[in-house]
Amino acid sequence: MIVPPSPGLRRLARAAEHYHRWIISRSRDVRVRAVNRDLRLRVERVRREAEDVVSLRLANGSPLPTWRPGSHLDVHLPSGRRRQYSLCGDPADRFSYRIAVRRIGAGSAELHALTEGDELTVRGPRNAFPYAPADRSLFIAGGIGITPILPMVKAARGDWRLIYCGRSRDSLPFLDELPEDRVRIRTDDEHGVPDAAELLDGFDGSVYLCGPAPLLEAVRRTHHGPLHFERFAPPPVVDGRPFEVELARTGDVLPVPADASALSVVQERLPGVAYSCRQGFCGTCRVRVLAGEVDHRGGATFGHTEDSMLICVSRGTGRITLDL
Ligand SMILES: Cc1cc2nc3c(=O)[nH]c(=O)nc-3n(C[C@H](O)[C@H](O)[C@H](O)COP(=O)(O)OP(=O)(O)OC[C@H]3O[C@@H](n4cnc5c(N)ncnc54)[C@H](O)[C@@H]3O)c2cc1C
Numbered sequence: 001m002i003v004p005p006s007p008g009l010r011r012l013a014r015a016a017e018h019y020h021r022w023i024i025s026r027s028r029d030v031r032v033r034a035v036n037r038d039l040r041l042r043v044e045r046v047r048r049e050a051e052d053v054v055s056l057r058l059a060n061g062s063p064l065p066t067w068r069p070g071s072h073l074d075v076h077l078p079s080g081r082r083r084q085y086s087l088c089g090d091p092a093d094r095f096s097y098r099i100a101v102r103r104i105g106a107g108s109a110e111l112h113a114l115t116e117g118d119e120l121t122v123r124g125p126r127n128a129f130p131y132a133p134a135d136r137s138l139f140i141a142g143g144i145g146i147t148p149i150l151p152m153v154k155a156a157r158g159d160w161r162l163i164y165c166g167r168s169r170d171s172l173p174f175l176d177e178l179p180e181d182r183v184r185i186r187t188d189d190e191h192g193v194p195d196a197a198e199l200l201d202g203f204d205g206s207v208y209l210c211g212p213a214p215l216l217e218a219v220r221r222t223h224h225g226p227l228h229f230e231r232f233a234p235p236p237v238v239d240g241r242p243f244e245v246e247l248a249r250t251g252d253v254l255p256v257p258a259d260a261s262a263l264s265v266v267q268e269r270l271p272g273v274a275y276s277c278r279q280g281f282c283g284t285c286r287v288r289v290l291a292g293e294v295d296h297r298g299g300a301t302f303g304h305t306e307d308s309m310l311i312c313v314s315r316g317t318g319r320i321t322l323d324l
């Protein structure tokens with residue numbers, strides 16, 4: 001005989017299912033997920049957002065892969081370079097993506113040269129900077145570092161505020177999209193270069209930060225609570241050991257100093273060498289190792305396989321020969 005579950009048991013089962021769904025939705029927030037599919041997108045709108053910053057709205061008429069605050073796209077530029085750009089539009093908009101680009105070097109200049117109707121290939125979105133709402137959050141954005149933070153503050157609940165730093169107001173994109181009551185604009189021309197202790201002002205809750213390396217390092221040293229951050233530029237090499245790289249095609253031997261990456265040294269000889277994130281997570285700089293050993297003792301050693309390495313983060317022992 002099958003005994004029907006009691007009302008109490010049914011309530012318990014429903015509660016367990018809700019809890020399970022909640023756990024899954026949270027875990028989606030904290031995993032780095034990539035959609036490994038290339039998308040061909042058209043530039044639908046180009047807008048100047050600040051000094052040297054333009055935003056691009058990208059679409060192709062079909063629903064696009066979903067994303068959450070903190071996600072970025074791998075953008076394949078017309079020259080073949082690849083660079084990453086954070087999604088800074090509305091995650092609920094299934095038909096377009098928005099990115100914003102500060103002009104820095106050759107890759108970002110290519111994006112600044114695009115006009116409406118041009119096409120681009122992108123891959124993603126991928127999220128390496130997930131946002132999980134907390135009771136108390138402090139967001140800190142430095143200049144173009146506002147791009148991943150903007151969708152976060154739009155989704156933020158509870159007690160949160162944003163400190164948005166930059167050289168001057170003219171250099172800060174998206175000021176018109178930020179709620180004035182929760183945001184402090186802090187410019188170098190009015191207040192001098194920011195100091196981490198002053199920004200944190202004793203705050204010990206969750207900090208979400210994207211900005212220049214000196215600001216990031218200062219906050220890392222000073223903040224004692226949870227810190228979530230994203231870098232747009234490579235991290236400094238810490239505890240590296242010097243080694244040599246031999247380029248197989250020319251036989252050139254290049255010394256890699258303790259505080260430099262193999263990528264930065266190779267780039268001086270081969271300016272067209274492929275790279276993108278320079279932090280070991282996109283795989284663009286993977287190169288075959290023809291001889292020598294990857295260093296397992298010090299420095300960043302992740303990301304290599306038996307016969308290849310990510311030259312932006314992995315190091316060698318003695319001399320390694322690369323298929324370059
Ligand atoms: C996950 C991720 C998300 C990113 N999101 C954005 C974004 O939303 N908008 C955006 O404009 N850029 C973003 N970037 C940086 C972007 O991918 C490129 O690195 C940047 O456009 C410079 O590329 P480039 O080819 O113009 O210059 P390169 O010739 O490749 O670089 C020139 C120099 O500028 C440094 N650099 C890179 N970014 C900055 C910066 N913001 N400020 C100061 N120096 C910098 C590099 O370290 C390098 O030394 C992101 C990077 C990552 C890894």
Ligand code: FES
Pocket residue numbers: 274275276277278279280281282283284285286310311312313
């Ligand atoms: S450039 Fe992205 S892994 Fe090296």
